[in-house]
Amino acid sequence: MGRKLLLEKAHIEGIRGYDVYRREGGYRSVEKALKTMSPDAITEEVKKSGLRGRGGAGFPTGMKWSFLAKPEGIPRYLVVNADESEPGTFKDRYLMEFIPHLLIEGMIVSSFALGSRVSYIYIRGEYAWIVGILEQAIAEAKNNGWLGKNILGSGFDCEIYVQRGAGAYICGEETALLESLEGKRGNPRIKPPFPAVKGLWDCPTVVNNVETIAAVVPIINEGGDAYSKIGVGRSTGTKLISACGNINKPGVYEIDMTISVEEFIYSDEYCGGIARGKRLKACIPGGSSVPILPANLLLKTAKGETRYMNYESLSDGGFATGSMMGSGGFIVLDEDQCVVRHTYTLARFYRHESCGQCSPCREGTGWMEKILLNIEKGKGKMSDINLLWDIQRKIEGNTICPLGDAAAWPVAAAIRHFRDEFEWHVENPEECLRKNYGLANYARPIQPAPVGEGAGTA
Amino acid sequence: MSEQQLFKVTIDNITVEVAPGTTVLEAARMIGGDVTPPAMCFYSKLKGSGGKCRTCLVEVSKGSEKDPRPMPKLMASCRTAVMDGMEVKNITSDRVKDARAGVVEFLLINHPLDCPICDQAGECHLQDLGYEHGKEGTRYEFNRRTFEKHDLGPYIQLHMTRCILCYRCVYVADQLTENRGHGILDRGDHAQIATYIEKALTSDFIGNVIDVCPVGALTDKTFRFKNRVWFTKPVDAHRDCDKCCGEVQLWMRGEEVLRVTARKDQWGEVKESSKGGTGWICNECRFEKKKTADWVVEGPSMVNRHSVISQGHYLGMQQPHETIAKVMGRAPRLLMDIHEVSEVNDPSVDLSAIEGPATGATFKKEKSKS
Numbered sequence: 001m002g003r004k005l006l007l008e009k010a011h012i013e014g015i016r017g018y019d020v021y022r023r024e025g026g027y028r029s030v031e032k033a034l035k036t037m038s039p040d041a042i043t044e045e046v047k048k049s050g051l052r053g054r055g056g057a058g059f060p061t062g063m064k065w066s067f068l069a070k071p072e073g074i075p076r077y078l079v080v081n082a083d084e085s086e087p088g089t090f091k092d093r094y095l096m097e098f099i100p101h102l103l104i105e106g107m108i109v110s111s112f113a114l115g116s117r118v119s120y121i122y123i124r125g126e127y128a129w130i131v132g133i134l135e136q137a138i139a140e141a142k143n144n145g146w147l148g149k150n151i152l153g154s155g156f157d158c159e160i161y162v163q164r165g166a167g168a169y170i171c172g173e174e175t176a177l178l179e180s181l182e183g184k185r186g187n188p189r190i191k192p193p194f195p196a197v198k199g200l201w202d203c204p205t206v207v208n209n210v211e212t213i214a215a216v217v218p219i220i221n222e223g224g225d226a227y228s229k230i231g232v233g234r235s236t237g238t239k240l241i242s243a244c245g246n247i248n249k250p251g252v253y254e255i256d257m258t259i260s261v262e263e264f265i266y267s268d269e270y271c272g273g274i275a276r277g278k279r280l281k282a283c284i285p286g287g288s289s290v291p292i293l294p295a296n297l298l299l300k301t302a303k304g305e306t307r308y309m310n311y312e313s314l315s316d317g318g319f320a321t322g323s324m325m326g327s328g329g330f331i332v333l334d335e336d337q338c339v340v341r342h343t344y345t346l347a348r349f350y351r352h353e354s355c356g357q358c359s360p361c362r363e364g365t366g367w368m369e370k371i372l373l374n375i376e377k378g379k380g381k382m383s384d385i386n387l388l389w390d391i392q393r394k395i396e397g398n399t400i401c402p403l404g405d406a407a408a409w410p411v412a413a414a415i416r417h418f419r420d421e422f423e424w425h426v427e428n429p430e431e432c433l434r435k436n437y438g439l440a441n442y443a444r445p446i447q448p449a450p451v452g453e454g455a456g457t458a
Numbered sequence: 459m460s461e462q463q464l465f466k467v468t469i470d471n472i473t474v475e476v477a478p479g480t481t482v483l484e485a486a487r488m489i490g491g492d493v494t495p496p497a498m499c500f501y502s503k504l505k506g507s508g509g510k511c512r513t514c515l516v517e518v519s520k521g522s523e524k525d526p527r528p529m530p531k532l533m534a535s536c537r538t539a540v541m542d543g544m545e546v547k548n549i550t551s552d553r554v555k556d557a558r559a560g561v562v563e564f565l566l567i568n569h570p571l572d573c574p575i576c577d578q579a580g581e582c583h584l585q586d587l588g589y590e591h592g593k594e595g596t597r598y599e600f601n602r603r604t605f606e607k608h609d610l611g612p613y614i615q616l617h618m619t620r621c622i623l624c625y626r627c628v629y630v631a632d633q634l635t636e637n638r639g640h641g642i643l644d645r646g647d648h649a650q651i652a653t654y655i656e657k658a659l660t661s662d663f664i665g666n667v668i669d670v671c672p673v674g675a676l677t678d679k680t681f682r683f684k685n686r687v688w689f690t691k692p693v694d695a696h697r698d699c700d701k702c703c704g705e706v707q708l709w710m711r712g713e714e715v716l717r718v719t720a721r722k723d724q725w726g727e728v729k730e731s732s733k734g735g736t737g738w739i740c741n742e743c744r745f746e747k748k749k750t751a752d753w754v755v756e757g758p759s760m761v762n763r764h765s766v767i768s769q770g771h772y773l774g775m776q777q778p779h780e781t782i783a784k785v786m787g788r789a790p791r792l793l794m795d796i797h798e799v800s801e802v803n804d805p806s807v808d809l810s811a812i813e814g815p816a817t818g819a820t821f822k823k824e825k826s827k828s
Contacts, residue, residue: 356649363564366647394560
């Protein structure tokens with residue numbers, strides 16, 4: 001069993017309250033950081049730890065912090081991105097709900113490191129009840145002297161505020177989040193300038209995921225070197241995975257990124273195998289935006305090596321035969337699931353959540369949804385599959401923010417790996433209407449097509 | 459300013475020197491011609507505009523002299539600042555052409571294509587874009603998105619179905635008026651320009667949203683369905699106005715002023731006023747001064763002869779230089795002069811100079827005179 005750093009104490013009775021949390025060793029990192037370390041030393045420690053952003057892109061956190069512009073006389077901000085809206089991802093919710101003080105503790109240390117006197121938690125509108133939990137934790141921390149003026153006599157002032165979003169997926173994109181936090185319509189900004197230079201109210205800002213900020217606590221407590229020894233290669237530390245779909249034990253698991261995908265799905269310690277004794281068909285390993293992988297490519301890479309649950313191994317083979325770690329939303333599909341219907345569901349989601357600012361995403365997501373619905377209902381044509389491929393290709397990379405990519409990748413991967421299933425839908429319209437998907441792709445996994453050839457001879 | 463360090467930027471193998479802070483699109487406009495990427499949402503006079511429509515995407519094949527790495531993604535040229543030694547590919551890049559064709563297709567799938575009844579036809583940027591970069595057919599087989607028409611006050615009509623969500627009108631309201639009364643509601647492909655609950659836009663300068671609208675989504679209600687722009691004759695005129703610069707373009711038919719707009723440059727943007735600043739005009743000049751007596755007419759506006767607006771009146775037209783006689787040693791034999799057989803196509807009739815639409819009678823009368 002791997003080591004747990006974040007959720008180790010999440011199940012202690014009353015850990016949500018300050019007293020128990022403090023008794024269990026909480027806020028030690030704040031004491032250590034504010035009394036013995038300089039802000040630069042903390043950033044250095046985070047750099048050494050090799051911590052990578054847990055929100056999806058996996059950008060090294062220490063590097064992000066060191067990019068923060070520090071002009072004199074201009075305030076800097078830390079914004080925690082708790083707008084966790086990716087379908088299949090619910091790790092931050094778990095963390096904030098069960099052990100909110102861990103996030104507050106991480107925020108105090110990070111704010112000190114970044115020089116942010118006012119820090120924000122931007123939380124998803126649907127997490128209405130968590131706002132109360134966080135605000136209580138902030139009040140308790142403040143009553144006990146961890147927040148406010150002159151914390152621990154260090155001369156550092158810090159306040160934390162919670163801001164609820166209005167339920168838009170796009171506000172999880174960092175610049176859209178900042179726009180929304182400023183009280184505007186949550187449209188992503190055009191980068192550059194990056195938030196590290198011009199973020200919230202045009203001031204330098206760092207936007208980090210909840211899990212990233214929480215991971216700062218064990219890094220400070222145990223040291224960056226000790227943290228970097230956990231895990232493998234450039235995937236250091238532990239990662240929260242929210243597993244869902246057709247598995248026996250859905251839930252949030254903390255893994256140390258050295259276990260294989262097979263072990264994660266089938267061992268009793270984690271997902272406990274596929275539900276009702278079915279066979280594994282496909283899996284989306286990192287939240288709805290990342291490419292879907294068929295079973296044969298999920299457990300082993302194209303080269304025949306075992307695939308592990310970490311950043312490098314999951315993305316091995318690029319998008320042709322690999323996927324991404326993403327935000328850790330692990331969605332498992334068993335042999336009875338229809339990939340076409342599944343892709344349609346995702347396309348519908350992205351169509352609904354596209355902000356409508358730039359044309360490829362605004363128009364393309366709606367178009368893809370309509371075509372996929374047609375195919376799913378048995379009204380599709382063979383040429384629709386190539387058309388879908390062409391649409392996603394023209395959205396990807398041509399938009400302001402990554403939502404366009406996120407909408408294009410699942411469609412691309414579904415066609416790349418499950419083209420025969422799309423064709424089956426076109427050829428068997430009556431069967432589709434009865435939702436008798438019969439032929440599951442599991443039985444005859446197709447050879448992965450190299451990138452660019454998935455569209456056949458379009 | 460002459461001592462200021464200029465940046466060298468190469469666009470489609472043409473090098474130009476520009477001041478730091480210039481965007482790639484503006485540099486390309488200095489070169490002009492085919493090198494200039496089309497822009498649907500960018501408006502150089504509106505701060506913060508651009509980056510949304512993605513038609514101006516270009517490939518940056520060399521970042522700068524210091525950092526020669528190419529940029530991995532296509533960049534929106536309207537919002538990418540030039541660097542010294544930057545190399546940009548526009549029409550020489552297949553990637554750009556492919557992406558642009560995609561964007562044009564995306565912009566058109568939900569557009570009603572009602573050009574025959576649209577007042578913007580003839581001066582519509584989307585029309586130009588479609589002709590230049592679009593395909594003849596569509597692959598879109600679904601119902602197009604539609605909206606109800608809305609009146610934004612007594613002068614402006616919003617036809618949201620035609621809108622391409624360039625946000626220009628939002629920036630106009632933000633930057634020219636004290637109080638923005640309209641904005642974007644909803645998300646994604648059901649996003650719309652709206653006043654939330656139907657409200658009139660009352661600001662003195664709100665009429666400029668009509669000039670900045672690249673399509674026929676915002677139209678002048680005092681001009682709607684009165685005439686096609688190519689039957690009207692643009693003349694420059696001015697008047698003393700205490701609110702704005704008073705420098706306008708009148709769109710006339712005979713002696714009648716059908717429409718008043720701000721003066722526009724070759725990119726379709728409102729020109730600088732001779733009094734300094736951008737030549738935005740106020741609602742009074744635009745909507746209420748519709749008599750020739752209200753204006754001091756300066757003379758006909760120059761119209762690009764490629765523009766459809768130059769049809770019907772040939773002022774400023776340049777005859778191409780004929781070389782056939784030189785090569786052949788004699789003038790080419792005329793097989794047929796269209797004007798001898800045509801009943802309607804009389805070159806001596808200036809369509810913009812007659813009252814009302816042209817009919818057969820117009821031409822007969824003219825002919826009998828001559």
